[in-house]
Amino acid sequence: MDPPPAELYIGLMSGTSQDAIDGVLAEFSPNGQPRIRATHSAALTDDLRHQLDSLQRPGEGDLDLALQLHHDLGQRFADCALRLLDTAGVPAQAVRAIGCHGQTIRHNPDGPAPHSLQIGNCALIAARTGIPTVADFRSADIAAGGQGAPLAPAFHQAAFGTAGRRRAVLNLGGMANVSLLGADTSGWDVGPGNVLLDAWAVRHLGQPYDAEGRFAALGTADRQLLAALLAHPFIARPPPKSTGREDFNLRWLDTVLAGFANLHPADVQATLAEFTAAGVARALDGRGEVEELLVCGGGARNTDLLGRLARRLTPLRVATTAAAGVDPQWVEALAFAWLARQRIHETALDLSRITGARRPVILGCVYLPGRPGA
Structure with a gap:
């Protein structure tokens, strides 16, 4: 046959x-x-x-x-x-x-x-x-x-799951979601991906996004602002969970920033990048079996953000899905x-x-x- x-x-x-x-x-x-x-x-x-x-x-x-x-x-x-x-x-x-x-x-x-x-x-x-x-x-x-x-984790397992190798896939779109691959594949939204970074770039650069994270790289993350952002109740909520622009948007960010009036815009952008990276790191915390994180979505082109992820996730190997044969876009x-x-x-x-x-x-x-x- x-x-x-x-x-x-x-x-x-x-x-x-x-x-x-x-x-x-x-x-x-x-x-x-x-x-x-x-x-x-x-x-x-x-x-x-x-x-x-x-x-x-x-x-x-x-x-x-x-x-x-x-x-x-x-x-x-x-x-x-x-x-x-x-x-x-x-x-x-x-x-x-x-x-x-x-x-x-x-x-x-x-x-x-x-x-x-x-x-x-x-x-x-x-x-x-x-x-x-x-x-x-x-x-x-x-x-x-x-x-x-998110619905993509089932596909991530089909496309990137490898026997004997514990991988995770991170989609950095407007929101960020993570997939833990294996026989018991799981996944959930972890918080904002690019949505706040893009909105801040529109406001202060007049551009739809921060190309390669160059604006964020000029700034210094503010620890107090980062703590205020991470206090959003969605971040600590256990999975299964999903989110969207209803939760994370420029109006919410402006409310948080009301207590940080003297921050330079580049410092805010750096803090927003750390917010995304910290959300991902918290999602993977305690999951020591994961050996490799493959990143896809528009955020995979943000070299500053990828660097922040790599620093927070050491010794995890951080690469884009191109390493597994699929262009992250x-x-x-x-x-x-x-x-x-x-x-x-x-x-x-x-x-x-x-x-x-x-x-x-x-x-x-x-x-x-x-x-x-x-």
């Missing part, structure tokens, strides 16, 4: 950094190992980022704006998928499915109405590309009592290509040690493109 053929999937990701849509076209072998065939990144405009920010304030938000951005982001996701097909020279009918994370605008799995809401019209993506599109990955997990996030988009494959194959994932879900669940809803000419 011939082995089953390899399958093509597209993964589309726009995370809490709100900087770009990242897309990958990936080929999965019959045993599920991925190979990236094409990549594309489409930056989000400043105006779009500001509009998204306005939708993420609890108790506020414009429904008409949310619906407009739902449509606009759907168009942008579809554009990214079509660009991937064009780059790879692959026809749409050769792709089994698209996995689209969408853009999170609200995440509160612990409230009286547990939810995680992503926008980006996936029916529109399916219609424009002609490819079945999987979306809304988080709701089934929340319905089963889970946090709905594309790991999360690849995760949603993998999650789409799990959905198409109707594979239930046991995320009890990651999100706290009470039972294995099949994640995602499938939007079909309809028959040609229908």
Whole structure:
């Protein structure tokens, strides 16, 4: 009997950094190992980022704006998928499915109405590309009592788990989450990744991020401010746990900074970098079995932040996922290509040690493109 053929999937990701849509076209072998065939990144405009920010304030938000951005982001996701097909020279009918994370605008799995809401019209993506599109990955997990996030640790285990070697994977997106790989894979959000660093860079540099952490490197971390930041109740909360811009944002930072009026902006940036590094170090504290930390996400390009992590985590080896064969920029988009494959194959994932879900669940809803000419 011939082995089953390899399958093509597209993964589309726009995370809490709100900087770009990242897309990958990936080929999965019959045993599920991925190979990236094409990549594309489409930056989000400043105006779009500001509009998204306005939708993420609890108790506020414009429904008409949310619906407009739902449509606009759907168009942008579809554009990214079509660009991937064009780059790879692959026809749409050769792709089994698209996995689209969408853009999170609200995440509160612990409230009286547990939810995680992503926008980006996936029916529109399916219609424009002609490819079945999987979306809304988080709701089934929340319905089963889970946090709905992070979902990437299951993929991290599939892609980077190595027998006999205890690895952890750190995704430094807007928020930071860690995956402890092994037979008992676990993972959780540890706190902010780039979100506060980026917001402070916008305010004081007029740039969307602190390139390579050069602004932070000019400053000196303030111990008292760091202690005040680490006093946020989320940091000490035990997993499973997840967070978002509802918890960590510029408004909260300004409240903390009210007691530190004389700090130089570069010192604040250095302290914010230490805040991210300290949150990761606390998450890994006491887990001496971990030998290596692989970093992915936009923060993997922040050499200052990687240096702070390495100093706090000595003697742990800190490297990016490039050391394991995957460019750190594309790991999360690849995760949603993998999650789409799990959905198409109707594979239930046991995320009890990651999100706290009470039972294995099949994640995602499938939007079909309809028959040609229908």
